[in-house]
Amino acid sequence: MKKSPESTTLVFLSMTSQRLSSVPASPIRKLVPYATAAKKAGVKVYHFNIGDPDIKTPEVMLQVLRDWDRNPVGYSQSQGEPSLLESLKIYYHGLGAIFLDTSHLQVTIGGSEAISWALFAVADPGDEIIVFEPFYANYNTYAAVNGVQLVPIPTNLSDGFHLPAQSVIEGKITKKTKAILYCNPNNPTGTVYSKSEIETLVALAKKHGLFLLSDEVYREFTYDGARQVSLLSFMQEIPEHAIVLDSLSKRYSVCGARIGALISLNQDIMAGVLRIGQGRLSAGLIDQLMAAKLTKVPVSYFQEVHDEYEKRRDVLYEGLRHIPGVTIPKPEGAFYAIVGLPVEDAEHFCQWLLTDFRDPSPSADGSGQAETVMVAPAAGFYATPGKGKNEVRIAYVLSIPDIIRCIDILTKALNAYHP
Ligand SMILES: Cc1ncc(COP(=O)(O)O)c(C=O)c1O
CATH class of the missing domain: 3.90.1150.10 (Aspartate Aminotransferase, domain 1)
Known part of the structure; x- marks a missing residue:
């Protein structure tokens, strides 16, 4: 029939x-x-x-496209194009993280890939990751793809979506909890967490042996004279547990170039994500060479x-x-x-x-x-x-x-x- x-x-x-x-x-x-x-x-x-x-995207990045003469357009290295890794290192040193070398950096295809790999690296299917809601909606996508359960802790419009007390967060930690994932400055709320809020998260990560995943793709976008408190400043305090997730998309208006990074001092994490990187061969060569010019972008x-x-x-x-x-x-x-x-x-x-x-x-x-x-x-x-x-x-x-x-x-x- x-x-x-x-x-x-x-x-x-x-x-x-x-x-x-x-x-x-x-x-x-x-x-x-x-x-x-x-x-x-x-x-x-x-x-x-x-x-x-x-x-507009910085001219110095666009010039790479205008001057392009490599033929063929080949793969890049799985960890990232050496010139981009070097530029990223200089950028993070400029933020005070002078303890980082290129072995602590993995170039990813956008911050999106960095987040998805981080979830994969820290949790097995059925494990739990704490997030603060409302949260960047695509965390749901990465969690579903990795079979990970997001455990939301509410934050409220009435207090500008700042984090609840340590005890409230602690109350959500179970045997299955592997990590706390947060975004600072925050999409979708626009909240910038204070130093003491970040300290609370670091203390919880330390006390419960949890990974702390900090999505910092909006790092430079803080207003009224405030400055973002990066997890980079606490990385040496919790070297095994801190993972920073980053992206050039918003910082340099290069969303279409698809370049991000995963940063950690945890050698097992870095070796593991490199193996995933090898499986997907490389991020785009053209995108990375554009991005490598980040050190030349005028202040x-x-x-x-x-x-x-x-x-x-x-x-x-x-x-x-x-x-x-x-x-x-x-x-x-x-x-x-x-x-x-x-x-x-x-x-x-x-x-x-x-x-x-x-x-x-x-x-x-x-x-x-x-x-x-x-x-x-x-x-x-x-x-x-x-x-x-x-x-x-x-x-x-x-x-x-x-x-x-x-x-x-x-x-x-x-x-x-x-x-
Ligand atoms: C909070 C947050 N993290 C990560 C990303 C991923 O961006 P990309 O993959 O372009 O780096 C975005 C994009 O909007 C975002 O808002």
Whole structure:
């Protein structure tokens, strides 16, 4: 008997692993088809949903592409291209971690690969890793791929999503707990943890023999004169347990170059991740040679980028906090904010923005083009069912005029939204 297309699909689905079905869709990307449909219909969609910086990549990195003359384009070394490892070492020494040498560094394909490998390296299937929710949604992906259980500890909008007391964290540690994974400065909350918060985590790692995984891809993005307290400063205190996860994506606006790093003094970890690296051969040669120029990026580049993001943060915060029913703690770093909205179901609201809400452009050209805004429903950044239901995550990687326009659209949309 001939199978209908539906039954073929069913047979195919039943053949896949259970792990595959446990991998969630990204809350940041899952509404993309609605945005695509809106754009096809001629609507301008402002992307307030994804942290893909609009700031220019440093010229010195782009010049590598312009000057490219290697033929063929071969593999690189599995640990990383020597010139990039050397540049990374210089960069970390500049942060004070002069005890690091290149044997403590593993180049990865983005911070994403560093995080996924770290989970694989510290936990077996069924083991637990503590995270603070809301957390970077893709941690769910890496955990599902590695069969690891994330154990979320809530943090709250009312106190700027800072960490709970040591006893609360300790209460979640079980025999299966292998690590604490945190992100500082934080995506999605914009929180920058204080020195004493990091000290608490270090103390817990020491006391319970846990790995401490610190995702520091937004290290330089801290505002109001604050500075990030890196786990690098505590690495010698817990040499076997500290792992720093890093990325060049945001720091140098090179998301498309896919370069990150895993840093640890633990020799077993480094030898193990190198074996994984050998299995995937190498990170991209072109990407790494671009990235190796990081030591040549002028200091002024960082200052300008930093100042621009801080101004954007101010515009966003001031603009949103005056909208009735909207709650936003002042983001302290990174380029994200979790925003509470006066709606019951933020996911429905986010979808409705893309499918139904249109505001004519006020632009001087008089085109009156229909416009809307895309934001990410925050529930996907929580592991606890029901949490974050009335929240969205905003990424302020747009120019200041565009941020102002987005706030205008959101204000009008909230007034017009009657589900
Ligand atoms: C907190 C955090 N960690 C890691 C990453 C991974 O970035 P990449 O793989 O581009 O380095 C991101 C990207 O948005 C992020 O926000």
